[in-house]
Amino acid sequence: MGESFSKKENRNKKVKAKEDKAQRKKERKMNNNKGKSLEDMLAYVDEDGNLSTEPPKQTRKTEIDSKDIRIGATPRLPEDTTRTGMITFFNTLKGFGFITDDKSGESIFFHINQLTEPVKERDKVSFIKEKSARGYSAAEVKKMDPRTKKS
Missing domain, CATH: 1.20.5 (Single alpha-helices involved in coiled-coils or other helix-helix interfaces)
Structure with a gap:
């Protein structure tokens, strides 16, 4: 088969x-x-x-003294923590808001306890930028005089 x-x-x-x-x-x-x-x-x-x-x-080799070599991270200079910005959002009932930083453009959280005087949305303010557990937050928020641009 x-x-x-x-x-x-x-x-x-x-x-x-x-x-x-x-x-x-x-x-x-x-x-x-x-x-x-x-x-x-x-x-x-x-x-x-x-x-x-x-x-x-x-011919292009150059001698480098071993004492000139630095190993490790370069030290950071302390950045200026006092900033200016505009309040873009503020909820008076819940007691928090956000400030848009003039220098970096980032949105920074603030709590009503950090206000030195009453503020409202679109107010120019000066504040201190602090590192917190959830990112940056604003402290010592002061309303700026719109004519002199000083707090």
């Missing part, structure tokens, strides 16, 4: 797949990049930060 058409087709597909696999294996062996010398694998960085195959020129 002979094979059915689908069995022959499946057998031919398996034979073809084995031949393709053997061909790919042969190509990989021909194009094998293993066993390169150390010189072929090295890459150098030139003075502009670009990779090159040539070592950098020795």
Whole structure:
């Protein structure tokens, strides 16, 4: 009894797949990049930060005294904490609001307990920017005189 058409087709597909696999294996062996010398694998960085195959020129080397090298984070200068801004939102019933900082444009939260005098929306104010658990908040919020722009 002979094979059915689908069995022959499946057998031919398996034979073809084995031949393709053997061909790919042969190509990989021909194009094998293993066993390169150390010189072929090295890459150098030139003075502009670009990779090159040539070592950098020795003439451009400068000696650096080890005492001049500082390791660690650079100390931050204390930033000016007194800022100015405009009250963009204020809810008197809930007792909080937001000030848009003139310098950075960010929205800073304030609580009614931090007000030195009554304020309303669109008032120009000066305040101290403080770091809090939830980001920055404003303290010592003072209304500024609109004519003199001073608090």
